Amino acid sequence: MTVSSDPPYQISASAPTLSVTAGATTQNGVNILLTQSNNFIGNVNLACKVAYQGTGAVNDPPTCTFASNFIPFPAGNVDxxxxxxxxxxxxxxTANKLKNPGRHAPMLALCSILLFVLAPRLRKMSRLSPLLLAMFVVCLAGCGGGAASTGGGTTPPPPPATGTTTGDYVITISSKNTGGVPDPAPISVKLTVE
Incomplete structure (x- = not known):
């Protein structure tokens, strides 16, 4: 009886690299192909793990799963x-900054005081009415944007970014078979999260 040293099946990926946008629910996968050899009969369980290739702490690391991680043979070639x-x-x-609704309150108070002080005089000077109205509108609008003050003269720091850390990762795909023969070597796919 001759025993082959070749693995009973081969593992490969349809692409050596994968780029995904953080949070993507489409175009976020790659096909893993299993090619039967040496008349292997048994079951294969696939496993994967993701490792960050950058430095520092990783926020919300990517996870990996298989559509089907249990592959029965003889099934020919399977993915x-x-x-x-x-x-x-x-x-x-800008779209998700916390708004500070009270940041225009001092300007609104000043405009209100000016309106009450100048209102009695407006009856005598009707030519100033458009000017006062324009000044009131400008005061309500303020200067537009700008940073909110916390009362201490400092701007609060922006909230920390959340989500999966962008950068390069390596996905390692391995397998275990129930046929009692050696498993093929694991393969890897380079992952880039944008």
Missing amino acids: SLLIISTTANSSNT
Whole structure:
């Protein structure tokens, strides 16, 4: 009896790299192909792990799962979708800044005082009415944007960014079989989170 030293099946990926946008729920996977060899009969369980390739702490690291991690043989050539899950980033952009509703209160108070002080005189000087109205509108509008003050003269720091840390990761895909033969070597796929 001759025993082959070749693995009973081969593992490969449909692409060596994968780029995903943090929080994406589509285009966030790669097919893992299992190719039967040496008339292997048994079951194969797939496993994966993700490792960050950058420095520092990782916030909300990506996770990986398979559409089907249990592959029965003899099934010929089979594939299973490796799915990467990430969390969308939320940063301190204009769209999601916390609004400070009281930041125009001092300007509104000043305009109100001016209106009450000048109102009795307006009856005598009707030519100033448009000017006073324009000044009131400008006071209500304030200067537009600007930073909110916390009373101590400092601007509060922006909230920390959340979501999956952008950068490079490596996904390692391995397998265990129930056929009692050696498993093939693990493979890896380079992952970039944007």
